[in-house]
Amino acid sequence: MAAAEAEVSNKGVILKRFVTGFPTEADLELVTAVVRLAVPPGSASVMVKTLYVSCDPYMRNRMSEHNEASYIEQFVPGEVLATFSVGRVVASGHPNFKSGDLVWGMSGCEEYTLITDPESLFKINHPELPLSYYTGVLGMAGLTAYAGFFDVSKPKQGDYVFISSASGAVGQLVGQLAKITGCYVVGSVGSDEKVNLLKTKFGFDDAFNYKKEEDLNAALKRCFPQGIDIYFENVGGAMLAAVLPNMRMNGRIAVCGMISQYNLEQPNGAPNLFCLVAKRIRMEGFMVLDYFGTYNKFEEEIAGYLKEGKISVVEDVAEGIENVPTALIGLFSGHNIGKQLVTIAHE
Amino acid sequence: MAAAEAEVSNKGVILKRFVTGFPTEADLELVTAVVRLAVPPGSASVMVKTLYVSCDPYMRNRMSEHNEASYIEQFVPGEVLATFSVGRVVASGHPNFKSGDLVWGMSGCEEYTLITDPESLFKINHPELPLSYYTGVLGMAGLTAYAGFFDVSKPKQGDYVFISSASGAVGQLVGQLAKITGCYVVGSVGSDEKVNLLKTKFGFDDAFNYKKEEDLNAALKRCFPQGIDIYFENVGGAMLAAVLPNMRMNGRIAVCGMISQYNLEQPNGAPNLFCLVAKRIRMEGFMVLDYFGTYNKFEEEIAGYLKEGKISVVEDVAEGIENVPTALIGLFSGHNIGKQLVTIAHE
Numbered sequence: 001m002a003a004a005e006a007e008v009s010n011k012g013v014i015l016k017r018f019v020t021g022f023p024t025e026a027d028l029e030l031v032t033a034v035v036r037l038a039v040p041p042g043s044a045s046v047m048v049k050t051l052y053v054s055c056d057p058y059m060r061n062r063m064s065e066h067n068e069a070s071y072i073e074q075f076v077p078g079e080v081l082a083t084f085s086v087g088r089v090v091a092s093g094h095p096n097f098k099s100g101d102l103v104w105g106m107s108g109c110e111e112y113t114l115i116t117d118p119e120s121l122f123k124i125n126h127p128e129l130p131l132s133y134y135t136g137v138l139g140m141a142g143l144t145a146y147a148g149f150f151d152v153s154k155p156k157q158g159d160y161v162f163i164s165s166a167s168g169a170v171g172q173l174v175g176q177l178a179k180i181t182g183c184y185v186v187g188s189v190g191s192d193e194k195v196n197l198l199k200t201k202f203g204f205d206d207a208f209n210y211k212k213e214e215d216l217n218a219a220l221k222r223c224f225p226q227g228i229d230i231y232f233e234n235v236g237g238a239m240l241a242a243v244l245p246n247m248r249m250n251g252r253i254a255v256c257g258m259i260s261q262y263n264l265e266q267p268n269g270a271p272n273l274f275c276l277v278a279k280r281i282r283m284e285g286f287m288v289l290d291y292f293g294t295y296n297k298f299e300e301e302i303a304g305y306l307k308e309g310k311i312s313v314v315e316d317v318a319e320g321i322e323n324v325p326t327a328l329i330g331l332f333s334g335h336n337i338g339k340q341l342v343t344i345a346h347e
Numbered sequence: 348m349a350a351a352e353a354e355v356s357n358k359g360v361i362l363k364r365f366v367t368g369f370p371t372e373a374d375l376e377l378v379t380a381v382v383r384l385a386v387p388p389g390s391a392s393v394m395v396k397t398l399y400v401s402c403d404p405y406m407r408n409r410m411s412e413h414n415e416a417s418y419i420e421q422f423v424p425g426e427v428l429a430t431f432s433v434g435r436v437v438a439s440g441h442p443n444f445k446s447g448d449l450v451w452g453m454s455g456c457e458e459y460t461l462i463t464d465p466e467s468l469f470k471i472n473h474p475e476l477p478l479s480y481y482t483g484v485l486g487m488a489g490l491t492a493y494a495g496f497f498d499v500s501k502p503k504q505g506d507y508v509f510i511s512s513a514s515g516a517v518g519q520l521v522g523q524l525a526k527i528t529g530c531y532v533v534g535s536v537g538s539d540e541k542v543n544l545l546k547t548k549f550g551f552d553d554a555f556n557y558k559k560e561e562d563l564n565a566a567l568k569r570c571f572p573q574g575i576d577i578y579f580e581n582v583g584g585a586m587l588a589a590v591l592p593n594m595r596m597n598g599r600i601a602v603c604g605m606i607s608q609y610n611l612e613q614p615n616g617a618p619n620l621f622c623l624v625a626k627r628i629r630m631e632g633f634m635v636l637d638y639f640g641t642y643n644k645f646e647e648e649i650a651g652y653l654k655e656g657k658i659s660v661v662e663d664v665a666e667g668i669e670n671v672p673t674a675l676i677g678l679f680s681g682h683n684i685g686k687q688l689v690t691i692a693h694e
Contacts, residue, residue: 236620255623269616273583276602276632283630285623 010035012080012110013324018065022263022332027063028081028325035112039093046097046118048087051347053109053321054135055328055340056169057234059083060262081109086124086134088347094118102127104134111321111344122295126303130313136339137313138302140288141169144256146298147291149174152254152284153230157182160224162243164210165234165259167194167314169339172202173302174232176311179203183230186223188239190334197337201312216242227251235260237268244275253283263332314338357382359427359457360671365412369610369679374410375428375672382459386440393444393465395434398694400456400668401482402675402687403516404581406430407609428456432691433471433481441465449474451481456671458691469642473650477660483686484660485649487635488516491603493645494638496521499601499631500577504529507571509590511557512581514541514661516686517603519549520649521579523658526550530577533570535586537681544684548659563589574598582607584615591622600630610679661685 010033019027039045062075062082075081089101090112097103097118105121107113115121124134136142148170149155161178163171166187175198178185186206187198198207206223213219220228220242227248233240236258247253261267276283291298305311316336318327324342331340357380366374386392409422409429422428436448437459444450444465452468454460462468471481483489495517496502508525510518513534522545525532533553534545545554553570560566567575567589574595580587583605594600608614623630638645652658663683665674671689678687 240620241616255620257624258621261621267618267621269588269618269620271614271616273587273602273616274605274608274614276630277604277634279632280634280637281632283623285626285628287624287627290627 007034007036008112009033010110010112011321012108013321014080015063015075015077017077018074019060019063020065021265023060023063023329025325025329028328030322030325031080033110035114037112038091039114042093043116044094044118045092046089046094046103046115046121047091048085048103048107048113048115048121049090050085050087050107050111050113050344052086052132052135053107053324053342053344054084054139054141054169055324055331055336055342056084056141057165057257057259057262057331059328060259060332082106083109084135084140085109085113085344086131086139087113092118097121102131104139109321109324122299125296125299129303129306132315132317132341132343133306133313135341136169136315137173137306137311138299141339142173142302143291143295143298144288145170145173145177146302147288147294148232148254148256148286149177149230151291152286153232153252155181155183155230159183159229160226160248161185161230161232162220162224162228163187163232163234164239165189165257166204166207167197167202167338168234168336170256171232171234172198172314172338173311175202175204176305178230180305180310188219188235194337197314201314210239217245220246230254232256233258237261237270241270241272244270244272244281247275247279247281249279251279251281253281255283255285259332316340318342320344354381354383355459356380357457357459358668359455360668361427362410362422362424364424365421366407366410367412368612370407370410370676372672372676375675377669377672378427380457382461384459385438386461389440390463391441391465392439393436393441393450393462393468394438395432395450395454395460395462395468396437397432397434397454397458397460397668397691399433399479399482400454400671400689400691401431401486401488402671402678402683402689403431403488404604404606404609404678406675407606407679429453430456431482431487432456432460433478433486434460435694439465444468449478451486456668458668469639469646472643472646476650476653479662479664479688479690480653480660482688483516483662484520484653484658485646488686489520489649490638490642490645491635492517492520492524493649494635494641495579495601495603495633496524496577498638499633500579500599502528502530502577506530506576507573507595508532508577508579509567509571509575510534510579510581511586512536512604512606513551513554514544514549514685515581515683518579518581519545519661519685520658522549522551523652525577527652527657535566535582541684544661548661557586564592567593577601579603580605584608584617588617588619591617591619591628594622594626594628596626598626598628600628602630602632606679663687665689667691
């Protein structure tokens with residue numbers, strides 16, 4: 001054990017202060033600590049070397065001091081952020097894990113992280129695929145897409161599916177799952193480059209750049225003259241208001257996130273919720289945490305699609321922990337193209 | 348047949364013009380026509396003498412020129428309003444109906460009405476109960492309450508149930524069905540008199556007058572320190588915004604109506620819809636029309652409760668067709684106490 005107990009430098013990213021409005025890189029800070037590559041004697045913890053960290057929109061909610069709608073606890077100013085990551089076990093006091101195991105799960109946003117609750121880690125069963133996929137398509141974002149689409153949206157072949165923020169980690173998989181299901185799929189994104197990506201890489205039937213549309217309602221009517229059966233909601237606000245009157249009878253809105261609202265001090269609501277009545281629409285929020293028990297089934301199915309080439313993945317990969325703040329903040333201006341992650345170490 | 352073909356005066360209520368904002372009595376007009384108490388030769392129509400007409404909040408939607416959220420066609424200015432009513436068949440060309448039959452269904456808001464689609468009529472199977480009940484607790488409003496509560500809200504014993512506009516035709520029955528189901532039930536209403544009604548007549552566990560509450564969120568926290576499992580939504584707007592953060596995990600919001608929004612040119616939306624995600628809330632609109640096929644089962648069950656005294660009914664009964672405009676417009680200022688209806692004829 002002595003050999004493993006070397007002390008090493010451990011860089012991590014902390015939240016400097018709670019955030020109001022749009023976060024900036026100045027709200028985050030890179031700090032350097034020292035860590036022993038060991039677990040406390042007698043503990044069931046696991047020490048993990050971080051390979052990749054995930055940058056996800058929901059993390060904005062954890063940066064606010066108080067948010068009645070928030071779903072998980074706030075970050076603690078001065079402490080290292082928590083995030084989903086992929087890593088390799090370097091020391092373990094837990095019988096289910098041994099040095100060398102590849103895992104993914106919630107960890108500190110740092111080079112080495114002590115997981116005190118290793119039951120929350122998932123083993124990586126398909127290391128023959130790019131390990132970075134476990135920050136996205138094979139990780140939390142992928143399971144979010146899978147659960148939200150199949151369990152919440154209840155798709156049928158031939159359904160008309162609209163996805164906002166469609167080139168992101170969740171949206172790109174929802175769209176491809178919808179195509180596999182035999183749906184007609186349209187996505188909205190924030191640049192022409194992303195529109196092109198949806199059509200050429202992910203096989204969407206149509207797509208539009210919401211920043212170029214003067215009238216979102218007209219854009220939706222153009223793309224969905226028949227109306228929308230399923231709206232996979234990632235943005236909220238004006239897009240939701242435009243979607244509601246374009247929903248079809250018995251439509252479903254899976255509320256995954258509302259990124260347009262996260263940085264507003266006064267969120268704006270959809271003024272036309274009464275559309276829910278006329279069209280018998282079901283609008284339902286969901287959280288991926290509720291589906292972690294189904295992870296292994298999901299992993300096998302998606303790994304299969306990936307190997308068969310039925311699902312494509314676009315990642316936006318930053319390099320080095322010092323670039324986490326830029327990568328994370330960039331999410332909120334749509335800077336990323338595809339799944340945003342940061343490589344922390346290559347081995 | 349000749350004897351039945353007497354021409355009689357037929358008063359009815361027309362919409363004079365499409366309405367913007369709050370409707371007034373001047374938007375409606377009493378007109379007098381002449382009708383022959385017969386059905387056209389060879390037709391399958393039914394001529395009905397109106398006994399009671401129902402005044403319902405949804406009728407406001409039909410008074411607007413255009414409403415993207417509207418669920419049924421608009422009224423036609425210059426033509427007699429359509430409404431649910433109770434009546435007696437006075438002439439029939441339809442094999443299922445004969446003179447003397449008591450029926451309820453959609454008809455003209457007039458003393459005598461020709462039903463050209465008698466398949467839409469329901470026969471009254473419990474004439475031993477007050478016939479006026481078929482405008483409310485045994486009619487459209489009752490089935491709305493029953494379907495919205497049991498089918499959409501999926502209640503369980505012990506659930507915490509909140510009902511807005513709780514003393515109205517729908518709300519009063521939802522509350523009593525919730526009590527029968529073993530739920531904890533609180534209602535909001537617009538006067539102290541109605542608060543008293545909920546507590547003493549309908550057996551609600553608690554109630555509040557929203558007009559006297561400075562902070563709806565605080566009122567809900569006071570009534571539901573544990574949170575709300577089911578919100579039966581009749582009003583929308585500020586009440587919905589206050590309810591959302593007070594919902595419990597896996598809560599359900601049955602969207603029946605949003606009366607606070609009907610007269611607004613710019614409806615206000617709930618700014619905190621993101622709560623749907625954090626609490627995994629299902630918010631679902633429904634329409635009673637989808638449940639008409641289940642009417643007979645509903646009628647038997649509710650008639651049983653009424654005879655056993657398990658359900659109480661409070662009606663606000665106006666007298667005479669000339670008082671329909673006042674009764675109908677009064678709904679939008681909460682003037683009615685209980686189910687609003689108008690007696691058109693006593694026989």
